[in-house]
Amino acid sequence: MVRMMTQEQCPHRNNVQSTEKPQVYKVGIYGWRKRCLYFFVLLLMILIVVNLALTIWILKVMNFTIDGMGHLRITERGLKLEGDSEFLQPLYAKEIQSRPGSPLFLQSSKNVSVNILNEKKQLVSQLVAGSHGVHARGKMLEVKSSAGKLLFSADDHEVVVGAEKLRVMGAEGAVFSNSVETPHVRAEPFKELRLESPTRSLYMEAPKGVKIEADAGDFQVTCRSDLRLESKDGEISLDASKIKLLRLPEGKASPSGTRQTVFEVCVCPNGKLFLSQAGTGSTCQISSNLCL
Template sequence: MDACTHPGKFYIRRSGAELHTGVKLLTGNSYKSPEESPPSEHKLRMPRGQSNWSDDAGNSNSIPRQSTPHQNPGPSSRSNPPNNESPSCNGFRLGVYGWRKRCLYSLVLGLMVMVILNLALTLWLLKVMEFSSEGIGSLRVVPGGVELRGQAAVLDALVASSVRSRRGRNLILESWSNFTASARAHDGRLLARFTLAEDKLDCISKGFHITDPSGNTLFSADEDQVVVGAKVLRVTGVGGAVFQGSVQTPVVRAESGHGLKLESSTRDLEVRAPQRIVIESWAGEITASCLRDMMLQSVAGAVRIDAKSVFLKGLRTASPRQSHTGSEQHSRSHQSSHEITVYQLCACANGKLFLARPEGVCQADDRSVCS
């Protein structure tokens, strides 16, 4: 004979004869007294060899039974709902009991606390960041982009197609160390970069152009040339302007009240023009000085000196021949001492100019004069 329990029912099976007992247990807080308990169902199956059933439903002493563990009826409702608990066999209950049940409740409680904390932190962040349907705080989402009302600190790189201020407001870009603006191609190549550092301004580009509002070029620089489109290029430094190559300009003029000086410290200074070269000084003088020779050369024309007075200082004077007597020379020198000394301007075969005495011929005995 074996015993097996199911929720609400108790079965006893015996070899050779079967005794079927169905018991409905009333469990729960509604259990009050044995009188109020629902009637039990007794199903007895007559063993082999017995002719009839016993009329006494409660007399079951004649039926041999196998002792089963005592089961305390648990609380249940009067409506006897369908019990979904797992069945137990041989007196072992299948379910979560003891420390497993406490661990499960602790886990559920911990999850509830975490969910509540996450919800509270989310609400706090929404309040602090001022999230709304329009944007975040002073950052508003507008058609075509975002609009910022106030100041913004960019901690990392800022990638945008355009940055502009509102109408009637200024746009200020400020950086503590340096400010860098870069332009890249679709494949990531660097096309241009503008860097404003503490003590310098760097620009990496194939060309640099500055124009006025009308579109006229004020300054342009590239690999081939530098163009200054302003009316006047003024250099106010003490050292002037230093050019390593050639300079092409229609006019070189000094500022009013200052002198103009063209100087080459260690090399030649050449001034060339296809038509004319004009050097003018309206209120001062023009001085040309050199250490060695100064040449004025005209290939197909002439060298003209047009002035009221032409001074040639430092010319050598040729000594006259010793053909006159001493009395004549003494008388002439005595007369010339009372008059202004006038010399003859003579030229050598090589073009060198020299002076000669007025009373003599225009020649010199000293060969070093024309050398």
Template sequence: MVREQYTTATEGTHIERPDDQNVYKIGIYGWRKRCLYLFVLLLLVILVVNLALTIWILKVMWFFPTGMGHLRVNQDGLRLEGESEFLFPLYAKEIHSRLDSSLLLQSTQNVTLNARNSEGEVTGRLKVGPKLVEVQSQQFQINSKQGKPLFTVDEKEVVVGTDRLRVTGPEGGLFEHSVETPLVQADHSPELRLESPTRSLSMDAPRGVHIRARAGKMEGLSQKDIRLHSSDGMLVLDAETLCLPKLAQATGGPSGSSEGLYEICVCPDGKLYLSVADVGTTCQENSLVCL
């Protein structure tokens, strides 16, 4: 502890002060001072280098007050100009292209669009791959500009909402089950063929079936039977010429019959046969054909 000494002196008296042996110097001196200055200088250099790197990064990455690079931030959302590559999933509510260009989504593997509910489960998926376009949803629908459904697919049915469904393939259309349509029509030049290679072909309608060939002939070919059945009505064959070239013909004929004239007879089972015409009917005499 330093003891302070006070000495009073009168005028004209000279008193020599004793040397104070307990004097303390305040501050940093010697090697400590040099180390402190060196540390401060090093911090200053690091600060300048960090500032320079920050400015360089801002310049290289094109940072602006409104965005970064081709990415701009506005009131409506984000605007991205040019081509961009996303390495991770992109979550967005709406994606629009510019008015003067189209929107292109491109990937080396596939492009997948998922729709999720509030619990994170996928409710709809569109996957475009190199060999397959897959849509996973409860219903797939294509609408026109006016909002009219053009094509709708669900688990129960497929609905085509256009005025005309046109099949342009050379093999036509293949249906494994029944088809319901008000009209089946071919183009003006090719022919229309309804064919069932291994099964039967039937056409049913509550108000009638109309088959019409306006500029050609109509053929019906079958390996077995062709049946024209009317439950409540009659069968009308209206033509200038009716040809039945392969009808069975009775061998015998009455004497004095006109040569070249025949009548058509019907068996109980519906089979038709020819019998030589006479003044009266000869079907009963030649009924052996029905046996």
């Protein structure tokens, strides 16, 4: 049988509970952990403020705007640079042009190179402007006027000068290692025209003839060896009011013994010329020993 005891019957139990203090549990961070947390929060706030200040300063210095930054502006036609610009890495662009009315300058401490590549990334044309000069490489080079007229072109086969006048300003003239083909050779006004070959022969050939004119001066041909005028199908005409053959050998005097001032020109079988005093008949046979 279980007996139930009331609270009044157990006075010692009430005394025990009344003497115990209620327990309190603390929730949170206290001590050195709390101080470290406040320090990190303060440091983070300082970094955020410094970062924000540096960002604003960079935006102001670099002149960042909605249209671009610094001298760079973004327009509908592309990028626009104002002032001097320097590129440290390769620049890829479809078109580079200056402002209307302003020149375009390309400046480099070493050289400026323009390379043209094909689809296989192989070099086909190149233009290099450096301290040693301007070098061009390609299949063909053309120079045209503003009207589109060809002034100069060069390729592996020929060089064409399309200008109306080719002027060589060198004191030694123009030197050609091979043949020269031209329809007209003319000197400047009041200047002499000289065709000279110091160590070899000089040949002038034309399918329909060679015409040499000196309207206001003399025409002089000088050579150290033989001067040969040859016409295979036609004739050689000397058309002048006076023709002088200087230093030709003279033949014997005529049998009459009179001093004559009239001479005839004798031609030897080998082409040699000499003078013989004229007579009633030809006197060339008398002086035929001059043909030897």
